[in-house]
Amino acid sequence: MAQTSEPSGKVIVVDWGTTSLRAALVSPAGKTIEFVENGCGIQFIADRKFEPELLKTVGPWLKTHGKLPVIASGMITSRNGWVEVPYISCPARVVDLAEGTVRRRLSNGSELFLLPGLTDRSRRPFPDVMRGEETQIVGFGLQRPATIVLPGTHSKWAKVETGQIAKFQTFVTGEIFALLSQHSFIAKTAGEASATANWPAFERGVNVAKNMLDADAAFLTQLFSARTGMLANELGPEDIRDFISGVLIGNEFREAQCCGWTEAGQKIGIVGNDGLNERYSRAANLFELFPTEGGDQAVVAGALEIYSALRQSAVEVA
């Protein structure tokens, strides 16, 4: 297999999180040519052996196409990752993210670009943080004002204004769902997880969150409705998992509304690759919002845009 040291214009974009590693081989036109995803999230990498793991995953592409630049974002740039890249503060432009990028050279000669995460210092009680989602938001587009939700273990709501990521807020919705569905009283009563969502149960849960009067609005009470609904013969074992998913995502929308992120009648961008977009889209509809799905190419588009800004800047290779 011939190795070339000439740049082919292709790049590799890596979205490396806590639980998974996703890599895309991308054409000069920004099209994903090949894609791999595996479970080698940073929490599973022993002795900080990040480079061997990366080369195992993208090595075949480097062998075929030469020393392609590798652009990485996500928890790989955190304290527990490869290199801790300092957060950029909101409001942030693409050029700010480019300037905060850290460069390394891989053993094969490829340049590695570690994109920075973002912090919103206006949040209480402590500054909020994201790593990876800022790249997806850039990929969704900073040209027009927008409210964006990025569903996940720790969902993010963000505002795009004047070509910047203006501010954002985290909701740990996915984490609570995982805990409740795997380890709680709900796990004991729920039926087997199904490949297809039980949409009526999900939407019923969203509506519980949406329609609660203030006097009954307690989140900690609504979670108990998975049990009381069974006792009242209103919910069956086959409903519980999606019903509680709906209650949780509905509460995220309700809280986001209370915190000023949305109002009924507004558009909302849904950006993500965690298989949650349809749930968020349906919840958005029930909250009278107009959802636009950002697709799963936002990471690639965002990484390329930051990389492009970086190449236009005067920053030298370290």
Next chain:
Amino acid sequence: MAQTSEPSGKVIVVDWGTTSLRAALVSPAGKTIEFVENGCGIQFIADRKFEPELLKTVGPWLKTHGKLPVIASGMITSRNGWVEVPYISCPARVVDLAEGTVRRRLSNGSELFLLPGLTDRSRRPFPDVMRGEETQIVGFGLQRPATIVLPGTHSKWAKVETGQIAKFQTFVTGEIFALLSQHSFIAKTAGEASATANWPAFERGVNVAKNMLDADAAFLTQLFSARTGMLANELGPEDIRDFISGVLIGNEFREAQCCGWTEAGQKIGIVGNDGLNERYSRAANLFELFPTEGGDQAVVAGALEIYSALRQSAVEVA
């Protein structure tokens, strides 16, 4: 060991929940003479062998004192327990609980009294339920109007009015704390659980819940502050567990306030035996409430009061 069939006036009170069995040998004057507690909660009893388990625990007292009446409450009367005793509806008086009691005869000749749980059909989206806490509320006293909280895996807030348990509401605070502290991102960063509470961290967490402005009040966001507080070097590993306990209990108080259970300046009764009373008492103080601890004898006092009403009624042994 002489067995007598004459009533000695003593009784056995059993508080039998999902995870533990507590039994008290009680004098005619209502004083606990002996007490045992073990981990034989109903979820651990195979093949519905409730009677053998009960006799293993209280058998020595029956041998010594004869066929004492056994008065039991808690999840032992649920669908997964010994006998499913129908719920009594709120508002409920002591006599209503007495009338809903189910009697059985144990193999040694003792009478077993299974006290009913309570349902509040006014709750949304489904009627709320309790089993065991109603007995503790009766023990705390129905003579004077009161707001009572019973801390636990599934905390209950209840109103006593005109000699009745008027209404109540469940908050799954303890369940969420257990999940977060055992299985979540918090479990990974928290230090070892300590025998003594870290009260400054706990009270800081309660205050996060209390002092949030509406624009930052999202519960699903506050939970993330365990991570952002670490990143901001505001919290250490030794703080996380009690900080998040404070955030959760603080949110329970905040939600209870929103739902109309309390207002600043009011008295509140704290009744329970789950080792949480000091936490709830401190949280109550931070929310400007005046807590009164109900002590751990409420189950015994309540069971005796319902039993006494039952003996005065005309209900015959089944």
